[in-house]
Amino acid sequence: xxxxxxxxxxxxxxxxxxxxxxxxxxxxxxxxxxxxxxxxxxxxxxxxxxxxxxxxxxxxxxxxxxxxxxxxxxxxxxxxxxxxxxxxxxxxxxxxxxxxxxxxxxxxxxxxxxxxxxxxxxxxxxxxxxxxxxxxxxxxxxxxxxxxxxxxxxxxxxxxxxxxxxxxxxxxxxxxxxxxxxxxxxxxxxxxxxxxxxxxxxxxxxxxxxxxxxxxxxxxxxxxxxxxxxxxxxxxxxxxxxxxxxxxxxxxxxxxxxxxxxxxxxxxxxxxxxxxxxxxxxxxxxxxxxxxxxxxxxxxxxxxxx
Numbered sequence: 001x002x003x004x005x006x007x008x009x010x011x012x013x014x015x016x017x018x019x020x021x022x023x024x025x026x027x028x029x030x031x032x033x034x035x036x037x038x039x040x041x042x043x044x045x046x047x048x049x050x051x052x053x054x055x056x057x058x059x060x061x062x063x064x065x066x067x068x069x070x071x072x073x074x075x076x077x078x079x080x081x082x083x084x085x086x087x088x089x090x091x092x093x094x095x096x097x098x099x100x101x102x103x104x105x106x107x108x109x110x111x112x113x114x115x116x117x118x119x120x121x122x123x124x125x126x127x128x129x130x131x132x133x134x135x136x137x138x139x140x141x142x143x144x145x146x147x148x149x150x151x152x153x154x155x156x157x158x159x160x161x162x163x164x165x166x167x168x169x170x171x172x173x174x175x176x177x178x179x180x181x182x183x184x185x186x187x188x189x190x191x192x193x194x195x196x197x198x199x200x201x202x203x204x205x206x207x208x209x210x211x212x213x214x215x216x217x218x219x220x221x222x223x224x225x226x227x228x229x230x231x232x233x234x235x236x237x238x239x240x241x242x243x244x245x246x247x248x249x250x251x252x253x254x255x256x257x258x259x260x261x262x263x264x265x266x267x268x269x270x271x272x273x274x275x276x277x278x279x280x281x282x283x284x285x286x287x288x289x290x291x292x293x294x295x296x297x298x299x300x301x302x303x304x305x306x
Contacts, residue, residue: 009054015129018054019047019066047071048110061097062130068099068113069131076101077122077131080114083138084155086130087164092155100133120177135165136173144181150286152182153189153203160193167193201249201282205235208289214302217247236275237301244275245301247292249282 008028013020025035035052038044045053047067053059059067065086069076078086080098096114101107103117118141125137133141139159143152159165167190174186192203202219209216217235235247276299280292297303 013054016066016070017060017062017130019063019070020052020054021070022050022052024070025052049108051110064112065097065099065130068097068110068115071110071113072099072101072107072115075123077126077133079116079122079133079138080142081138081155083133084135084142084159084164086128086132087135087138088162089159089164090162092158134173135159136169137177139165140170140174140177140180140186143186144177144183149182149185153185156186156189157193157203160190167191201285202234204282204285204289205247205249208285208293211289212293214293214296237296239300239303241300243300245296245299246275246277247296248277248279249285250279 009020009025009030012024012028022032022035026032035044038054039046039052042056043054045056047053047059048071051067051070053063053067055063065078065082069078077083077100078098079100081089081092081094082098084092085094095112097112098114098116100116100118100120100122102122103119107115109115120137120141122133123131125133127134132138139155143155146152146155156170160167160170171187171190174180174183174190177183180186189203192206206216208214215237217237219235221233221236233246234249237245239245278292278295278299280295285292
């Protein structure tokens with residue numbers, strides 16, 4: 001009989017990255033003393049008051065995710081950027097793990113885990129062995145309540161650009177999450193993404209052009225440089241005299257040495273084709289668009305020949 005019970009907990013532990021809740025052990029017929037004996041023998045370790053890990057040493061990230069969900073109890077799920085990380089989102093690292101749960105819970109804190117209460121039906125949006133919110137609701141809810149509007153729009157653009165979802169799926173879930181903070185802005189942003197804008201920087205360029213009366217640029221133009229290589233420019237305008245003005249918007253990753261050197265070479269090759277190349281940062285186009293608009297006007301963008 002004892003052998004069957006031991007097999008039961010091992011099978012469950014294997015499916016949960018080696019993490020178990022005390023209530024699960026009780027459900028399998030083990031008395032509370034069984035878990036304490038394993039801890040005292042240093043075969044297991046405690047992770048908070050209600051969760052145990054059947055391995056020793058530092059927890060892996062997956063184990064901490066399981067610990068967070070089991071600590072929060074049935075009906076909880078991985079959410080926010082942690083859920084998107086599990087779905088494959090890149091370049092949005094966050095150390096702290098997010099666990100969503102229903103309102104009115106009174107939980108003891110768990111180091112490394114952020115418990116976020118919501119009135120949304122948590123289980124409805126979850127899937128998988130480790131309950132994890134789907135891409136669309138996870139991205140939209142995080143975007144709705146993060147402090148930075150720029151971060152919110154950047155995240156929606158990123159999940160589409162990285163092909164984790166589509167703007168149509170996001171728009172569909174946007175309706176089911178009503179009411180949601182910034183929903184009108186999200187709808188307008190997703191519509192712009194559908195028209196060809198793939199990043200917050202491109203959306204910011206479009207806003208700048210509309211605000212300062214500049215013609216909208218062509219985006220992601222396929223162009224062959226002087227060396228014969230295919231390049232894709234962020235934004236470009238063709239002037240009446242045939243001159244091509246290129247605006248390259250550098251995100252944070254452009255500051256890495258490899259990207260920086262690559263961008264310099266790219267700019268040099270474009271200039272040798274006769275293009276006028278201007279560069280700015282994503283922060284500049286967001287915070288000081290008038291400066292960029294002035295620079296574009298200075299090289300002829302939006303200037304009439306009349």
